[in-house]
Amino acid sequence: EQKIVYLNLDYIFQNSVSGKLILEGLDNKRKKNIEKFKLQENELRSKEQDLINKKNILSKEEFESKVVKLKQEMKNYNEFKKKIFNQFEDNKKKELNEFLGKITPIIENFVKENSINIVLNEKNLFIASKKFDITNEIIEIIDKTIK
Numbered sequence: 001e002q003k004i005v006y007l008n009l010d011y012i013f014q015n016s017v018s019g020k021l022i023l024e025g026l027d028n029k030r031k032k033n034i035e036k037f038k039l040q041e042n043e044l045r046s047k048e049q050d051l052i053n054k055k056n057i058l059s060k061e062e063f064e065s066k067v068v069k070l071k072q073e074m075k076n077y078n079e080f081k082k083k084i085f086n087q088f089e090d091n092k093k094k095e096l097n098e099f100l101g102k103i104t105p106i107i108e109n110f111v112k113e114n115s116i117n118i119v120l121n122e123k124n125l126f127i128a129s130k131k132f133d134i135t136n137e138i139i140e141i142i143d144k145t146i147k
Contacts, residue, residue, distance in 0.1 A: 003115055007135040008122040012103065013096070016139045018146040022095050033088060037081055044074055106141055110134070 013019040051066050058066070111119055122133070 002117045004118040004120065005116055005132045005134045006120040006122050006125055006128055007107070007133065007138055009100075010123070011135050012139055012142065013099065016103075016142045016146075018102075018142065019099060022099055026092050026095065029088060029091075033084055037084075040077055044070075044077060047073070102146055103138070103142055106145055107138060110138060110141060 014023060047070055051063070051070060054066075055063055107119065110116070119134070122128075122135070
């Protein structure tokens with residue numbers, strides 16, 4: 001007889017102590033980045049508004065020169081923002097993969113001890129009985145094992 005169970009990996013990430021710490025850390029980094037970018041965007045808007053206000057005061061050449069300079073600043077800002085976003089996403093993948101690497105042996109050991117043939121991720125199921133859900137058991141073991 002085949003013993004097939006399932007678990008919810010997302011739930012494990014969100015509800016195990018170590019998973020929560022990782023997600024909170026990532027959320028804090030994301031919020032800091034957003035805050036930093038809002039400040040820079042406000043500064044650029046302020047410069048743009050200041051330039052618009054001075055349009056009639058500045059000579060045409062000087063105005064055009066400042067417009068070119070501001071456009072370059074905006075372009076640099078957008079490139080920097082994209083770079084930081086990509087670094088954040090890479091770091092997020094790395095941290096989640098490291099956590100997955102830590103919990104995989106725990107799940108493998110659980111499977112071996114309980115003579116389980118197959119473990120499915122709940123995301124890939126259409127319908128199944130809750131009695132085959134091992135998510136909470138795995139969270140308990142993870143919380144005891146990973147500090």
